[in-house]
Amino acid sequence: MKFPITLLLFVLAALPCAAADEADYYRIISISTPKAQTASRSQNWKPAPDGLALEVSGITRVDDSRIAVAIRKGEVWFLDGVYDDPPSNVQYHRFASALHEPLGLLKHNDAYYCVQRSELTRLADLDGDDVADEYLTVAKGWGVTGHYHEYAYGPKLDGQGNLWLTLNIGLGLNKSQQQYAVSDPKLGYRQGLWRGWGMMVDPTGKLSPVCAGMRSPSGLGANAAGDMFYTDQQGNWVATNSLHHMRSGVFFHHAEALASMSQPGSTLKGIDQVPDGLALPEALQRMPAMKPPAVWFPYKKMGQSTTDVMLDASEGGFGPFAGQLLIGEFTQASINRVFLEKVGGEYQGACFPFRRGLGSAVLRLTQGHDGSVFVGLTNRGWSSLGEASYGLQRLVWTGKMPTExxxxxxxxxxxxxxxxxxxxxxxxxxxxxxxxxxxxxxxxxxxxxxxxxxxxxxxxxxxxxxxxxxxxxxxxxxxxxxxxxxxxxxxxxxxxxxxxxxxxxxxxxxxxxxx
Missing domain, CATH: 2.60.40.1220 (Immunoglobulin-like)
Known part of the structure; x- marks a missing residue:
């Protein structure tokens, strides 16, 4: 394919600055990485205990000295000493185990909440020994057919005290998996119940489907107004990575999520045709229920696999971007930045490069009490830039004002x-x-x-x-x-x-x- 020279120059001008320049303003501190890889590192990584693969899949603050991380293996660990610079004496303590692929972690109401593949679980320490004594099901009711791609993410808290979670689409169910699926009679798509939907759990524990059309919604989080957003990743029906405002009765883009449209509780009704192969502006006219993303992340220019959503709530402790969103990037092991505004009652805005050069795929983000940002890393066997397969890092503002x-x-x-x-x-x-x-x-x-x-x-x-x-x-x-x-x-x-x-x-x- 040939490109006009003006477009070629435009692409060249859009290439991001080197990470060394970014490091003048935002410094990466490496906390934990695979023990076998520390010898070849120039950075001061702290190895995790023998046998602990710290593939961070969820992260939350415990108090002003500790954070908690969920890992792919199905455990939750407390880490102390993570604010030290350098972190030469990190202490590890296992809080919970035997979870089924937790892909989120939240401290809320003196307990810890995580979404497992089939439920939202509350982990509580009843006797104060930093070990979970009680594992309670808070909410369940979405389909699990056994397809590998049926990841479940969350929870995150909105401004009204509701918990939110998101559910992956299963990509190409086989015959044995289809028997556990639902289908819309008009469109014929078949998926596990509520697959590709955003779900809300209110303070009473009621689980409700809210919005649909998600492919791989691996990140979610609220903005400063308390409204909830999620990120999606490029694939079928998804043009490129994107950030969406979650609200009731809205369809985003992945058509197979409409398999649950006729189920009791669905907020979507009456969609009997899905346009295919049209330019987005025309497709939106043809399908009024479909709403565009608040922000597109142009492919490769702004990453290849968006992940977590984190509000900079530091009020300046993390630099000049307070109130904006930081967005994790998996493949390019980086973090991007989003400015949002409302125009005509709808969110839209701009994305900017922020910080490259993290140690592995960025999956989870949380803000420390001092404004710094903890970055949970794991490439889960998929390819990403970086020097490790997984680990934990911390991003600290140096106090120098970037020209941005x-x-x-x-x-x-x-x-x-x-x-x-x-x-x-x-x-x-x-x-x-x-x-x-x-x-x-x-x-x-x-x-x-x-x-x-x-x-x-x-x-x-x-x-x-x-x-x-x-x-x-x-x-x-x-x-x-x-x-x-x-x-x-x-x-x-x-x-x-x-x-x-x-x-x-x-x-x-x-x-x-x-x-």
Whole structure:
């Protein structure tokens, strides 16, 4: 396939900065890794006890000195000494065992909650010896056919005190698995009950299906407003990685989740046809129940397998991005950043590169009491960048302010950029400092989608704030349901330094109305 030279230059300009530059602002501290691999490491890793494969599948704070991690083997461990720098004396203590593939962990109401493959479980320590004495089923009721891909994730807590979990689709059930599945009579898709759905458990323990259309929703989390979001991963029906606002009665993209549409409790009704092979804007018109993601992560440019969702609730303790979301990235062993805004009552926004160079696939994130971020790693046998198969790391802000695009906001005729520090006004006012490309995706049953209907747009800076922290760009034409990929390689701060990351990707679902 041949590309126009303008597009080739655009892609080259979008390549992320080296991790060494990022390390000036966000330092990676390695806490635990496979013992057999420590000898070849230059970093100060602390080995886990013999026989403990710390394949972190869930992570939560215990108190101001300890964290708890769930691991793929089906155990929960407490780790003490994880805030030490370097962490030379980490202590490990097993809290719980005999779980079935827990893929999440949450401390809530003086107990620990995890989603196993078939239930949401509450783990309680009744006698204060840091060992779980009670394993209680909080909620169950989704299908398990035995297919390997039927992962279950969570829980995470929303702003109203509800627990949320997400359920993978089973990819291609065989005949023996199909006998445990359900099917919608109109569409004919067959899946385990509620597979591909987002579920909510209210404070009374009632489990309810909320929204559908998920493929591999391995990350979920609430934003500062308490609304719940999940990430999905590219595959059939899913054009590229994405972030979605979970709410009642909404369909996202994976059609086989509609197998449960006719079941009691379903919030979706009356979908009798699914478009296939259409550009996303047209598919959305054909299928009103389907809602686009709040943010697309363009494939490879912004990762290949999105995972956890974490709100930076540090109020500045982790740098200039308080209130934004950090998104784990599996294949590229990295973390990305998302700024969200509401336009016309719907979420949309931009994603930015944040920190590369983690030790393995990033699966879980949680924020420590000091604002630092604990990163749970495991590639689970799938390929990822990094020097280990699994482990635990901590990301710490050095206190140095990065030169970054802090926010990218939609306006009626373009975008407003907000920076982390005052910028050179001449560079902000120079049209050659910027380029913008827009494209959309194909909604299809096949695997993923190329970027389609791509177009280089006209961009003109029309207003710079007096403090040099903001610039308004007029962009022609804006295109609804298109990703608008910004590159700003010519922008400089007042000391002449370029942006640490000069690229951003805004998913424009709604164009703001003119005042």
């Amino acid at each position: 695009i802090q926010e990218m906001r939609a306006t009626p005729d373009g975008f407003e950029l907000v920076f982390t520090k005052p910028m050179d006004r001449d560079s902000l006012q120079d049209a050659d400092s910027y380029s913008i490309l827009s494209y959309t995706y194909r909604y299809q049953s096949g695997y993923g989608s190329d970027e389609i209907q791509d177009r280089v747009l006209n961009v003109k800076p029309v207003e710079v704030s007096a403090d040099g922290r903001r610039v308004r760009l007029k962009v022609d034409p804006l295109r609804r349901y298109f990703v608008h990929e910004l590159n700003a390689p010519g922008v400089r701060d007042t000391e002449g330094q370029p942006l640490l990351h000069s690229n951003a990707y805004y998913t424009l679902n709604r164009i703001p109305a003119k005042n």
